[in-house]
Amino acid sequence: MRTIDLNADLGESFGRWVLGDDEAMLELVSSANVACGFHAGDPLTLLRTVKAAVARGVRIGAQVGYRDLAGFGRRYIDMESAELTAEIIYQIGALDGLARSAGTRVRYVKPHGALYNTIVSDNVQAAAVVAAVVAYDPGLPVLGPPGSAFLRLAAEAGLAGVREAFADRGYTATGTLVSRRLPGAVLHDPDEIASRAADLVRHGILRAVSGETLTISVDSICVHGDTPGAVAIARAVRDRLVDGGVTVRAFVG
Amino acid sequence: MRTIDLNADLGESFGRWVLGDDEAMLELVSSANVACGFHAGDPLTLLRTVKAAVARGVRIGAQVGYRDLAGFGRRYIDMESAELTAEIIYQIGALDGLARSAGTRVRYVKPHGALYNTIVSDNVQAAAVVAAVVAYDPGLPVLGPPGSAFLRLAAEAGLAGVREAFADRGYTATGTLVSRRLPGAVLHDPDEIASRAADLVRHGILRAVSGETLTISVDSICVHGDTPGAVAIARAVRDRLVDGGVTVRAFVG
Amino acid sequence: MRTIDLNADLGESFGRWVLGDDEAMLELVSSANVACGFHAGDPLTLLRTVKAAVARGVRIGAQVGYRDLAGFGRRYIDMESAELTAEIIYQIGALDGLARSAGTRVRYVKPHGALYNTIVSDNVQAAAVVAAVVAYDPGLPVLGPPGSAFLRLAAEAGLAGVREAFADRGYTATGTLVSRRLPGAVLHDPDEIASRAADLVRHGILRAVSGETLTISVDSICVHGDTPGAVAIARAVRDRLVDGGVTVRAFVG
C-alpha cells in the first residue's frame, strides 16, 4: 500500500492580520511548514501553530524565506550567500526554539515563495540554503521540487531530500511552477485538485497547463492553506487519497 | 582570590550600520551579550560575533529585547504577556541556532534596554521573560540587576540568577539606573569607571549620582561596547581588576 | 435638519494580508481615516484606497500611529516628543503624497490605536502630535475624542478639532473607551450599534457599560471597518441615521 505525506504552509498570520485556518488544516495534513517570521508569522502565532501541530501529531518544518514581510517573501531578492545562510540558520533556530518550548523539534526545512522558486535553478542561493541546514543540523531533511538545484546540492552535501509537488498549482511543460503573475498559476476546484493528487500518488503523473503529461515521482504533496476554500481543497485531496487506499503519513517518523 | 565576570552588549550592528568594535571587546570580556535581531543585530552580524566569541572562549548570552529596531529597544512597549514570552523564546532560539552552527550554545539570557529597565519593577513583563527562559531551557541562568523583580521571579521559577552592575552608568540613590534621558546617565572617564569597577568587586560599593554610597553585591560587571571610547574603558576596567588581583572569568563554566 | 460625519479606519491591509472591505465601507462613510504605513497599510494598498475614496467623493484623513506593524499600533510606545513629531509629519506627508498623485489631498488627521488612547490624557505625546500637524499644515483639522488632552492642546495651537464617538465601542462611566483587553470593548449587534448612533446624533447621549448615560456632543461617528460584520454594521448605522432624517456629510467641504 502506497503512503504519501501531505504538507501545507501554516503560521502565516502576522499580528492583527489573520491568514488561513491553521487549526482546520492541521486536521488534514501530516507535515506543517511553519513560517519563521521573515516572510510571515509573528512569534505568538508561530508558538500557537506549533502547539496545535503537536496536539495533533503533525510534524513541524521550518518554512524559511526572504526577509520581506511587505512582499510575503514572494519577491526575489539578490542576497549574498553568507547573508542568506545566516538568515536561514536564524529562522530555523527561532522556530526550533519555539518548538522546543512546546516539547517538540523542527523536523525538516522547506524554503518559501521566491526563495523556493529561485533555488530551483540558482546554484548560489541553493548552496547558501543547503549550507545553512548543514550548519544547523545535517540530520534535517529538506523539502523541495524534484529536479531542482536545491535537492541536487542538498544530496551532494549529505542531506536527505524530500520531493514534493503541488496539487493546486499549475505546472509548465518543463515541470516548473507557473508564475503567480500568470494565469493558471493557482487551481481552485477541489475535485480537479484531488484528481491531480491521486494521479500523482498512484501514477506519478501530472498534467501541465499546456496539456503535456509530466512524469514525476514525489514523497509529499503540498496543499495551500491560504487560498479561498483551502480547507475544502485539502479535505478533498486527503479524502480522495484515503478512499483510494493511500495512507497519509509524515515522511519523518 | 576574588573572581568576577565582565559582560558587554555585542552584535549590535545592523546591515550597513556598524556599532561598536566587537572584535576588540571580545579580547576583554568573559561574557558576550549578543543581540538577537529584535532591537539590533542582523543574522550575519550575529553569526560573525558568535564565531569571534567562540574563537576567544568568551561565553555567549542572548541579549533579548523589544521588537524595535527604530528605537534600538530603548523605548518601553506595552506588550501582552503571551506575546512577550513568545518573542523572547523566538530570540533565544534564533541566536542559539547561530551558536549551534558555530559549535557552541547560548549560555545565559540578558534582557536589553527598556525591557531590562521595565522588569526591574514590572512583575507582569518580568514574569513573561522568566516564562520564556523556563520554556526554552530552565538550565539557562539569567543576568539582571540585584533586587529586581526579574531576578526574584526567576529565582522563584528555579532559574539561576546572575547579579550585575554597570561600571559606566550612573545610579540613583535607590540603586536604579539613571535614565538615558537625564544627565549623568553614562560615564565616560576610563579611570573613574575602572575605579568604580574595582570598588564594586573588592568592596561591594558604588557611588550614586547624588553622592550616596550604595552597598551592592554582584557576580558580573557590564561594560558598554557602543559608547565613544568603549574599548579603552573596558580595557581600563579589566586592567584595574587584574592588577588588583581579581580574576576575570565567565560565570558559566 | 441635523448632519453628521461618518468615519472609518481604512487602508489597513498590508501586502498579502487583507483586512476589511474598503470598497464596501467607502459606499457608506463620508470620511476615510486611511492608514499611513506605520501601523498598517502598504503604499499600494494606500494608493488604491485613496483612489477608491476619490471616486466616491469620500474625504481622506491621515490615520497616523506608532511604528509597530507587529502590534498594529495598539501597544503604547514610550516615544520621545521630537521623534513622535517627526514620525507623524512623515506619515501625513506620505499619505498626502499618494493623495496628490490621485488628485486630492489629506483633509484631516486622526491618531490610531494606542496613540489615540494615549493622547486622551498624555499631554506630552498629545503636544507632539499637535506640533506635527501645525508644522505640516495648520489648516488641517484633527479628529479625536471630546474632552481629550489632544483636542484641548490642538485648540490652543489653533487647529480645528472634530469631536467623535464610536458607535461600536464600549464606554466607561467617565467617557473613555473600554480597553480592548477587557470584555465589552467592542459591540457586534448592528441594531444596537445603530440605536447608539441615533441616540448620539439626535440626543447627544451614549450608554456606558456600567449603565450610566453619558452626555456627549460630537461632529462625527466612527464605525469600524475591520470587525466581523463591519459592513453590515456601518450600513445599519447609516440607514438608521438617514431614515431618522439625519444627513451624513463630511465635516470638511
Add this chain to the structure above:
Amino acid sequence: MRTIDLNADLGESFGRWVLGDDEAMLELVSSANVACGFHAGDPLTLLRTVKAAVARGVRIGAQVGYRDLAGFGRRYIDMESAELTAEIIYQIGALDGLARSAGTRVRYVKPHGALYNTIVSDNVQAAAVVAAVVAYDPGLPVLGPPGSAFLRLAAEAGLAGVREAFADRGYTATGTLVSRRLPGAVLHDPDEIASRAADLVRHGILRAVSGETLTISVDSICVHGDTPGAVAIARAVRDRLVDGGVTVRAFVG
C-alpha cells in the same frame, strides 16, 4: 565659466545607528539626496538633515529606494510595477512632508543603490519610477546616469533629467558602475578623486577601471557621504573645482 552641481547621499542614519557626517557634508555640496526611510533614515534624522540643508541653502532631493533596511537598499528586489510606483510616491511624499514642515520642498528625485543600478537598463522598473514622479509632481527633475533607461524614459514622459557621474566610484569600459561586490568599486584617495572630478567637469572625460577613457557629459557630480574620509574627499573635490574656476551650484534654482 563652467558651473557644476555637487550632490551627496545624506540622512542615512537610522535610530541609534549613525552613518556619515551630514552637517559637514552640507557645507560642501549644493544638493542633498536625503534618504526617505525605506533603505535608511528614520523620520527624526530626516527632519534634522532637511533643516540643516535649509540652513545652508542646500537643495533637497528625495533619495528613493527599495524597502530594505537590512540590505540598505543595495539588493535588487523583483518588485511589480504598481507596487514600486506606489512605494516611490510614498517616499517622495514623506520627505516632502518633512521638507514642508521645515519651510522648503523636495526639489528633485534620485533613486538609490540597487534601484539606481537596476533602472540603468530595466525598462519596467525605470518606467515605474518615472510614473511615480510624474504622478507626484511632473515638475520635479530626476537625477541619474547619462545613457540610462531611466533618464530616457523620464525625458519621454516630460521630466527634466539631470545627468550625474560619481567621482569616487569605479566605472567599467561601457560606462556603468563597477559592482560593489567587485574590487575597484569605490575609490578612496582624495587627490585622485578630485582629479577625476576636475577632468569630468572641464574635459568631460572619466578613466574606466580597465584603462579606457570614457567621454561623458554631466550636470552633477556625486560624492559619497558614508565612506571613510568622505568629508575630506568631498572637500578635496570641491576645492579642486573651485580652484579651477568652476562654480559649484545646485541645478535647481
